Amino acid sequence: MPAFSLDPPQSAWCAELRALAAERLRPLAEKGEPGHVNRALVAELGQLGLLERLFTSGAVDLCLMRESLAYACTEAETALALQGLGAHPVHAHGTPAQRERWLPRVADGTAIAAFALSEPAAGSDAAALELRAEAGASDPVAESDGGARWRLTGEKCWISNAPEADFYTVFARTTPGAGARGVTAFLVPADRPGLTGTGLDMLSPHPIGALSFDAVPVTADDVLGEVDRGFRVAMGTLNLFRPSVGAFAVGMAQAALDATLAHTAQREAFGGKLKDLQSVAHQVAEMALRTEAARLMVYAAATAYDEGAADVPKRAAMAKLLATETAQYVVDQAVQLHGARALRRGHLLEHLYREVRAPRIYEGASEVQRGIIAKELYATREAAQ
Template sequence: MVDKSYLDWPFFEDRHRDLAAQLDEWAASELAGIDYSDTDQTCRDLVAALGRDGWLSHSAVDPDAGAPLDVRSLCLIRETLARHDGLADFSFAMQGLGTGALSLFGTDAQKTEWLTQTRAGKAISAFALTEPQSGSDVANSTMTAVQDGADFVLNGEKTWISNGGIADVYTLFARTGEAPGAKGLSAFVVPAGLPGFEVVERLDTMAPHPLATLRFTDCRIPVTALIGDRGAGFKIAMSVLDVFRSTVAAAALGFSRRALDEALNRVTTRRVQGAPLFDLQMVQGHIADMALDVDAAALLVYRAAWAKDSGAPRVTREAAMAKLFATDHAQQVIDKAVQLHGGDGVKSNETVEKLYREIRALRIYEGASDVQRVIIARQALDAMQGG
């Protein structure tokens, strides 16, 4: 049984504790034995189920209510889903990330058209930021959006786009040219299936997720597709990541908790020379390190989420710390769990083997670990200089 005493921490309210308990019960019932043979269809089914049973109502703002996103709820949901199944976490996460710009900066019409559908699981969303030559260097994006009368004309490529090929709507960032670098980018909401919009490659990875490279060739979208102001795309992208980067850390925390739980079960039931494996002092040392990493990650994750929910305008430093520590140390926790399972740990489709494949990508997307180190260092310098 996973330790849930952290839910008593002062970061949470009773509604968060109720949410975590109800979702845990739902996930235990609905996520057992997920079929990975057709990843695209499984993602569609998961989004539909998450929407049907109300969990996606937390992924984006309610167009009718206007209440802000609750980051603690987002993190608790991702942690819980990741602990049960990585693809379920992915399916929930992309509904939030893919519509994050609309939640934070969209017009009432944009929110009504799209968030009503994504929150109900009736439309799948995606976040199209990365390009073949820019990677983490968002300011170096080259895709263009040139205004032509009542339209913008899109030209360029996006790659490593989660839900690419199955999404119904994309938040897309392109250069509108107000200024060089970061100040010349704008954000748009782009429905799938437009003329000039094609999926040119599906990308296979070590953990099964739908990913693709997209190409836009003279693809026309109306000026009403602009999210926020022209030239504000970089600010919008960073604001979205400021919220959702903490949730990546929460997913890593969920993977860590599951790995620790699996390891504890292994070392207390596996016997060596007539005694439980746990009786070996070196094994106890591994378990202690894993438990320490899990709790430290949880403190950083929920500090960042609590700070954002408490009204902090930006939690760049806190979110970067949470993502860096939680993802890097989840890799270590899961590696120890594999080691403690011996040969069974590397057997295909064993729980710890699947966790080992799932965790690696989290140290790359939404800002690789080294990018987080740069962010943290700059924030520390700014604080020292009184910035």
């Protein structure tokens, strides 16, 4: 059973990341425009060498980066994570030409990546996606499109970094009626004819948009992995990134917990410090307990991924589920213990309160994670009989 504890170099690296996030990344984040890609922030992540580590490190390092950055600058954490999410399929399944063209630019922060799976009618049920990849090899205009083999027609929605990304990992249906087995992953540059997008005004401050595909031409050179095997590309990416979503959540929970410790230790109320009230002390203890439990599950899942364990899907789902639900609880309790001041625009907890809600939905909602966990448990039971 995978176990995890930080060694001294890892602890020192995390401290360094928190300091970098506070001193170099947060000022850039504060200059960004909510709902839009902050290219200066992404470029700085590249300059610091953090984006390159997305392709040279394992799941544990990814979680360490995400937790540490989230503690001090959630915008920097999210910018890094979205680069990884959008580009990992290229790293893991791309051709040499695809990797050579895009990965160095992602690593240095000059190209923005996006992961385009969700659709208006296919969010949690990703296998029900309807973006059509229609055969176009015999199309008279195919030759002028560089020999287009398919044309993508349909919509994507709730896509982080859309519509401002430079390229998209797009999942489209190449075989109608085949469910998850008829989906293909494509690398689609943003300048392809027929591809347009609009931004969505969301609660979370990072950019999210919708994409429209009007007979967008793609060829065999744009395929990531194998035709009709794109769902494996999607799920493999999510198995890596789901524990790290949990790390993001743990970073936010720890920031909220530390803010609460500082506040309750100095706040005068009812003739003493807030921390001297048993109800407050017990609540803080519960927040700490849940945060540490979530952290341990996140890093156990990441360790399992790095070791190639067979139960990664279950562990990844458990880590994301527990950590994101925990962070929601901890941040909410922190707001309650701070009172009205925590609701003032610009307060750390007001910011975290807006940030903490989305991770319970994206990359598989909490209900989806419970379904994955149950499915894996029953499959293990049946295999043992």
